Amino acid sequence: MSIALQRFSNMIAAIYSAGTDADRWDGVIHEITEAFGAVHGILVIAEPATDRFAVKTAGHDAPTPITVHLSRVAELVHHLPTGLAATSDDLFAAREQCGAPADRASANGLANSFLVRLSDDVPCSFLCLTMADHAAIAGHSVGLALLRVLVPHLHRALCSRSELIELSQERAMALATLEQTPYGIMIITADAALVFANSMATDITSRADGLAVDAFGYLHAAPTTTHHRLRRLIESAAxxxxxxxxxxxxxxxxxxxxIVRITSLDGDAGTGPWQRSALALVIDPEHDPDPDPAVLHEVYGLTEAETTVAMAVLRGDGLPAVADQLSVSVYTARTHLQHIFAKTHTHRQAELVRLLLTSAVAAP
Incomplete structure (x- = not known):
């Protein structure tokens, strides 16, 4: 078995490309299978978090056991050290040394194969290249040496894939978190170019009522004097x-x-377009959320009547109006208010209002 330098270089390049583009793994396993002259090749990429596998095959159809019983096959391959190129003979010998039975005649499709465990995960990712007969793997042939050269590149590419998946999941969670806030959130560069906006910020700027994003993606405010002040704040923060x-x-x-709050972004943003950027928090007083009565009950233990009084205080209603709403005396309404002060550890209505506004932010 021999392989030209150019073909080998192309194979390595394809492996790293597959690390960032999962669709390229089909071409990679096809090229590796052909280079080894294998009857069939199978690359199993494990996803431990979901207990699922991505399976890439090439050559003739892989034997049914290896595709149907992937968990069992991965369990067998797991007995090999990660990154060690081996043969099915090595695998069976390792099993026998552990005192476990190894039926070589019915080996879940692993017989006459070059094998390598590619990850520490359980279940693990692995590569299996099945040759035409046992002679092709006997005596640790040159094929095993070639596989040893490929293993570090396959391992790094799969690590890159895992890291990208993790980053993608973290990004999705971060974006979902930003969508829960009742405020507009934007990330902008020093020259006011918009880098990111949550849906609330997009809704505010799309109305072009005070704040807008122009056709070139730059944040603008009206009138001109306000725009100049906004730009100065952005430049200073960035x-x-x-x-x-x-x-x-x-x-x-x-x-x-x-109300627009401009603040600097902490941390080292590197040398890219985010190197000089700022965070804009946009508050629309016309859409300030009211506290959810359920939140007031859950957090402070307010009764239904006390919740009604608290909401009235937030609106600025006087006790007589609250008493009318509840059909009780002013004395009873005042008693409810005293209970609210006690439960919320406040002493004045101004303190209570601030607390209720904070509770509004916590509402779903």
Whole structure:
């Protein structure tokens, strides 16, 4: 068995490409199978978190046991050290040394094969190249030497794949978290180019009522004086000064101004487009959420009547209005308020309002 240098180089390049593009694994296993002259090749990529496998095959159809009983086959291969190229003979010998039976005649499709365990996971990822007969693997042939050269590259490519999957999952969770906030969140560069916006921020800017994103992806505010102040805040936050600040953005619709908080992003963002960037938190007073009554009950143990009083305090209603709403006396309404103070550890209505607004942020 021999392989030209150019073909080997192309194979290595294909392996690393597959590490970032899973669709390329089919071509990789096909090329490896052909290079070894194997009857069939099978690459099993385990996904331990879901207990599933991605299976890539080449050559003639793989024997039924290896494709149907992947968990069992992976358990057998797991007895091999990770990264050690071996033959099915080595695998059976290792099993026999452990005192476990090894039926070589019915070996779940692993007989006459070159094998390598590619991950530490349980179940593990592995490569199986089945040759035409036992002679092809006897005596640790040159094929085993070639497999040893390929193993580190296959291992690194699969590690890259796992890392990308993990990063993708973390990104999805982070984005989902940002979607739960009732505020607009944007990441912007020093020159006000929009890098990221959650759906609330997108909704605010799409109305172009005070804040907007132009056709080139830059954040703008109206009027001009407000825009200039916003730009200065962004530049200061994204610079080495790391200065934060706030700006009220008037609305042509006549609604209450948007409150925009500009702050620097902590951490080393590297040398890319995020190197100088800032975080914009946009609060729309017209859409400030009210506390969820269920949250007030769960967190502070307020009764239904006390919750009604608390919501009235937040709206600025006086005790007489609350008493009318509950059809009770002002004295009873005041008693409810005293119970609310006790349960929330507050002493004045101003403190209570601040606490209730915080509870509104916690509401689903």
């Amino acid at each position: 610079s080495s000064e790391r200065v934060s600040g706030n700006v009220a953005v008037p609305r042509a619709s006549g609604g209450r101004p948007l």
